[in-house]
Each structure stands twice: as C-alpha cells, then as structure tokens.
Amino acid sequence: MAAEWRPVRQSRTHELVLERIEEQVVAGELKAGDRLPPERELAPVLGVSRSALREALRVLETIGVLVAHAGRGPDAGARIVRNPDDALGRLLRLHVALGSYNLHDVLEARVVLERSSFEAAATHASAEDLAEAEETLRRMQEPDVTVPEFNDLDTSFHVQIARSSGNQLTSTLTSAVRESVRPLILEALEAAEDWPATAAALNAEHTALLTLVREGNGPAAADLAEQHIRGFHGTLVPDTDPSPSGD
Amino acid sequence: MAAEWRPVRQSRTHELVLERIEEQVVAGELKAGDRLPPERELAPVLGVSRSALREALRVLETIGVLVAHAGRGPDAGARIVRNPDDALGRLLRLHVALGSYNLHDVLEARVVLERSSFEAAATHASAEDLAEAEETLRRMQEPDVTVPEFNDLDTSFHVQIARSSGNQLTSTLTSAVRESVRPLILEALEAAEDWPATAAALNAEHTALLTLVREGNGPAAADLAEQHIRGFHGTLVPDTDPSPSGD
DNA sequence: GTTGTCATGTGGTCGGACCATAACGAAGGT
DNA sequence: ACCTTCGTTATGGTCCGACCACATGACAAC
Numbered sequence: 001m002a003a004e005w006r007p008v009r010q011s012r013t014h015e016l017v018l019e020r021i022e023e024q025v026v027a028g029e030l031k032a033g034d035r036l037p038p039e040r041e042l043a044p045v046l047g048v049s050r051s052a053l054r055e056a057l058r059v060l061e062t063i064g065v066l067v068a069h070a071g072r073g074p075d076a077g078a079r080i081v082r083n084p085d086d087a088l089g090r091l092l093r094l095h096v097a098l099g100s101y102n103l104h105d106v107l108e109a110r111v112v113l114e115r116s117s118f119e120a121a122a123t124h125a126s127a128e129d130l131a132e133a134e135e136t137l138r139r140m141q142e143p144d145v146t147v148p149e150f151n152d153l154d155t156s157f158h159v160q161i162a163r164s165s166g167n168q169l170t171s172t173l174t175s176a177v178r179e180s181v182r183p184l185i186l187e188a189l190e191a192a193e194d195w196p197a198t199a200a201a202l203n204a205e206h207t208a209l210l211t212l213v214r215e216g217n218g219p220a221a222a223d224l225a226e227q228h229i230r231g232f233h234g235t236l237v238p239d240t241d242p243s244p245s246g247d
Numbered sequence: 248m249a250a251e252w253r254p255v256r257q258s259r260t261h262e263l264v265l266e267r268i269e270e271q272v273v274a275g276e277l278k279a280g281d282r283l284p285p286e287r288e289l290a291p292v293l294g295v296s297r298s299a300l301r302e303a304l305r306v307l308e309t310i311g312v313l314v315a316h317a318g319r320g321p322d323a324g325a326r327i328v329r330n331p332d333d334a335l336g337r338l339l340r341l342h343v344a345l346g347s348y349n350l351h352d353v354l355e356a357r358v359v360l361e362r363s364s365f366e367a368a369a370t371h372a373s374a375e376d377l378a379e380a381e382e383t384l385r386r387m388q389e390p391d392v393t394v395p396e397f398n399d400l401d402t403s404f405h406v407q408i409a410r411s412s413g414n415q416l417t418s419t420l421t422s423a424v425r426e427s428v429r430p431l432i433l434e435a436l437e438a439a440e441d442w443p444a445t446a447a448a449l450n451a452e453h454t455a456l457l458t459l460v461r462e463g464n465g466p467a468a469a470d471l472a473e474q475h476i477r478g479f480h481g482t483l484v485p486d487t488d489p490s491p492s493g494d
Numbered sequence: 495g496t497t498g499t500c501a502t503g504t505g506g507t508c509g510g511a512c513c514a515t516a517a518c519g520a521a522g523g524t
Numbered sequence: 525a526c527c528t529t530c531g532t533t534a535t536g537g538t539c540c541g542a543c544c545a546c547a548t549g550a551c552a553a554c
Contacts, residue, residue, distance in 0.1 A: 025341055026341070026344040048538085064342070071545090071547030072549070101416040102415075108367075173420065286535080317536040319516050324534090
C-alpha cells in the first residue's frame with residue numbers, strides 16, 4: 001500500500017478565531033470583566049470577516065464566557081463573564097432529551113452529587129440559606145400548589161441546598177443534572193396515582209432533610225438524600241433508550 | 248414608588264431559532280441521526296436570514312448536538328448527533344481558567360466523581376477495560392517518559408476507569424473535570440522537586456488502584472482514589488482567585 | 495432645570511455573492 | 525463492459541456591504 005494520505009481538514013476560520021480567544025483566556029490575558037474590541041474593529045485585526053468572528057463570539061456566549069450588549073456606554077460591547085450555569089443546564093438538558101444519557105446514569109450522578117451537596121451544606125449552610133430553603137418548602141406545602149409549581153419548587157430546593165454547600169462547581173453540576181430531568185419528573189408527577197399523598201410524602205422527606213442539614217448532621221442528610229432521590233427516580237419510566245454506543 | 252417597569256428585552260432571532268429547534272429535540276421530533284434541511288431552505292421556512300440560522304446551528308454544534316459537513320451525499324448537511332464530551336470539556340476548561348471555580352471546588356468535585364467511578368468500575372469493568380488501563384500504566388512506568396506525556400497518560404488512566412464504570416454521564420463529567428485542571432497539574436508536575444520519586448509514587452498508587460478494581464473491591468478503590476487525588480491536589484498552588492460572587 | 499431631539503457607537507439582522515468540498519454522472523478512452 | 529476523467533451540483537463556509545435596533549450622550553428648545 002502506498003503512503004496513506006490523511007485528509008487535512010483545515011480548521012474553519014471561526015474555529016481559529018475561537019482558539020485565539022481561548023488561548024488568551026487560558027493565558028490570563030483576558031479576564032472576567034474585560035471588554036473585547038467592537039466587532040467591526042476586531043474582525044479586520046484578526047483577518048476574518050465579521051460573520052466568522054461573530055460565530056466565534058456566539059460560541060463563547062453559548063458556554064457562558066461572554067455576554068454582549070448593544071448600545072453605548074460602559075455596559076455596551078462584548079464582555080468576558082463567568083456564567084457557566086445556563087450553558088451547562090442547556091447542554092445536559094438537550095443531551096438527556098437526545099438519549100445521550102439514560103435515566104439510570106442520571107440517577108447515579110444525582111445521587112453522587114447531591115449526597116455531596118447535602119453533606120457539605122450541613123456544615124456550610126448559612127442562616128439565610130436555611131431560611132430560604134425553608135420558605136421554599138413552605139410554599140410546596142400550600143394545598144393549592146399545582147404540579148408544575150411543585151416541580152419548580154422541588155428543583156429550587158435541591159438547587160438551594162447545592163448552592164449553600166459552598167462549592168460552586170458541584171452546585172452548578174447538581175443544578176444542571178436536576179434541570180435535565182425536570183421534564184421527566186414533571187411527567188412522573190402528573191401521572192402519580194394519588195397526588196396529594198405523593199406530595200405529602202415528598203414534603204415530609206424534604207422537611208426531614210432540611211432538619212438534618214440544620215442540625216449539621218451531614219452523613220445522615222446524605223443518606224436520606226440518596227434514599228429520597230432513588231425513591232423518586234423509581235417512579236419514572238424505566239428507561240428510554242439503551243443507545244448501544246456513540247454514533 | 249410607581250409600578251416598576253421592566254425592560255422587555257425581546258429575544259434575538261437566533262435565540263428564537265434555537266428555541267424552536269430545541270423544542271423539536273425535547274419533543275423527540277428530532278432524534279440523533281436526523282438530518283436538517285439545507286440552510287438555504289430552512290432559513291426562509293423559519294423566516295430568518297441564513298446568518299441568524301447559522302448562529303443558532305453554531306450554538307447547537309458547540310454543545311455537541313449537531314455536526315455539519317459540506318459536500319454532497321448522505322454524509323453531507325447538518326445532522327443531529329450525541330457528542331457532549333468535547334463541549335463539556337471546553338466549558339469546564341475555560342471556566343476553570345477564568346476562575347469561575349477555584350481549585351478547592353474542583354478537587355472536591357473530582358473526589359466525589361472519581362470515588363463513584365472507581366467504585367462502579369470495580370464491579371463493571373470488563374477484561375478489555377482492565378487490559379487497556381494496565382497498558383496505560385505500563386507506559387507511564389517507562390523511564391524516559393516526559394512530564395507532559397506522563398500527564399496525558401495520567402488523564403487517560405482516570406478517564407479509562409471512568410468509562411469502564413458503565414456510566415456515561417459520570418464518565419463524561421469525570422473526564423471534563425480532569426481535563427479542566429490538566430494545565431495546572433502539568434505545572435505542578437514540572438515544578439516537582441524530585442520528579443522520579445514523584446512519578447514512582449504516583450505509579451505505585453495507580454497500580455494499587457487498578458489492583459483493587461480488578462479484585463472488585465469497590466469501597467477500598469474509592470477510598471484510595473480519594474487519597475490519591477487529595478494528595479495530588481495538595482501539591483498544586485493553594486488557590487487562584489476567591490472570586491467573591493458572580494457578577 | 496426639564497424636556498425633547500438628534501448624533502453616535504455598539505451589537506443584530508439581512509441579502510447576495512462567491513469559495514471549498516464532496517458526491518454524482520456523463521463523456522470518453524481502453 | 526470497465527475504468528478514468530472531468531464537469532455538474534448540492535451543500536456548508538466565508539465575505540461584504542447595507543441597514544435595523546438599542547442605549548447613551550450632547551445639545552437645543554422650552
């Protein structure tokens with residue numbers, strides 16, 4: 001066989017722009033809060049068209065590293081920011097919807113992450129965090145709460161606990177994973193045979209969880225959280241798509 | 248105070264397009280493998296310009312939900328895929344570089360995720376997985392391995408274990424988190440006072456880890472993994488940027 | 495002073511042209 | 525018949541120039 005010729009597949013220009021900006025971020029030359037030059041100036045400097053530059057900026061915006069505001073003044077223009085939460089949430093949500101991850105995997109990930117969150121929250125949660133979480137639970141116990149509202153509040157509770165753990169990363173991951181199964185959980189809740197009983201059971205568990213966190217009993221909170229999550233996922237559809245392997 | 252008037256801030260069109268496509272994905276109308284219509288057809292159907300459509304597609308591509316190939320034939324065009332790994336890796340890498348997450352948070356996340364990975368790998372890893380991981384360790388023990396090579400192989404080992412855990416989601420997360428600190432770990436390794444001794448110690452720990460996984464001793468593997476990771480991170484720079492809170 | 499209006503600078507959108515790539519298919523030679 | 529060659533075509537990728545939307549600031553009119 002002659003020398004195998006690999007296709008060159010040269011990068012698309014917007015990817016080159018992206019690499020260039022990423023380099024500057026990793027090298028610390030671009031920090032949070034910094035402003036990029038206006039698109040009309042930056043594009044010719046980089047030697048690309050404004051469209052290509054804009055596609056690169058769009059990517060950065062997608063992953064929560066950049067925001068752009070039109071208009072004039074100090075708030076206008078493209079700024080480096082640190083907002084990974086939305087990006088991570090959308091990513092996981094879409095991939096769960098696509099079946100990149102089956103429900104069992106998501107369950108295990110939730111268990112692992114939330115065990116950690118509850119355990120850390122038990123030692124790190126501030127009084128404000130606890131009051132906020134308690135308020136959330138109170139609203140979940142109102143008799144006329146609808147199923148979607150209940151689902152949103154449930155998400156809020158778990159996210160609040162994660163935030164109060166003091167760990168930004170696990171908090172973000174917890175939130176994103178919880179968000180990714182929100183439609184499935186909503187479906188399961190609406191299909192519940194005895195909704196009031198289900199809600200009451202969940203409320204009881206949440207209250208017990210918050211009590212353990214308030215007492216600073218991390219291990220017990222983690223164990224109960226695991227039990228809580230496993231019980232909940234047990235009511236979901238068994239599985240969506242085994243998806244033998246990547247495409 | 249009079250009624251507070253919030254600005255309307257109507258969505259940008261590419262975001263509307265994005266929502267539209269996301270809906271179809273979540274609703275299951277677009278599945279992995281499906282092809283989208285050509286940009287020149289789809290844009291007028293959605294009532295937007297090709298540029299706006301392309302920015303939306305670029306976002307989807309960024310989060311690993313879509314790939315596009317030029318040319319003709321069955322491989323050409325925009326296809327729905329499931330490739331979250333690159334997207335997650337880039338996201339975390341950039342945000343760690345930006346200081347969205349400090350080193351302590353990343354350490355705790357690694358501990359939590361990799362404990363889970365090693366524990367699951369102890370019961371789920373196949374013979375091929377173990378052989379592959381062993382080969383990686385063998386190459387790390389070669390005397391003339393360079394520091395960057397060692398770092399890459401170290402990453403590979405941890406990712407291989409994560410993959411063999413059978414959980415796609417924790418595997419992806421583990422890999423992404425490990426990738427995000429790769430530059431920092433490389434820096435630490437290169438600053439090691441006694442590199443051969445450091446490498447030997449790490450190799451010994453890796454070998455012990457693999458042995459425990461092979462024996463199916465999940466809890467012990469998890470404990471040793473935690474110790475391994477904590478010891479490693481202890482050699483890194485103490486902290487980068489406390490970053491009081493989000494902007 | 496307050497208010498209205500215009501100028502300016504920024505991102506956002508659009509349309510159309512052209513380039514690059516890869517498969518297809520017809521023409522032609524063997 | 526088969527294979528090669530080369531033009532054709534469908535697709536994404538890039539570029540340009542214009543215009544729109546938005547927010548601020550400056551200035552004029554009252």
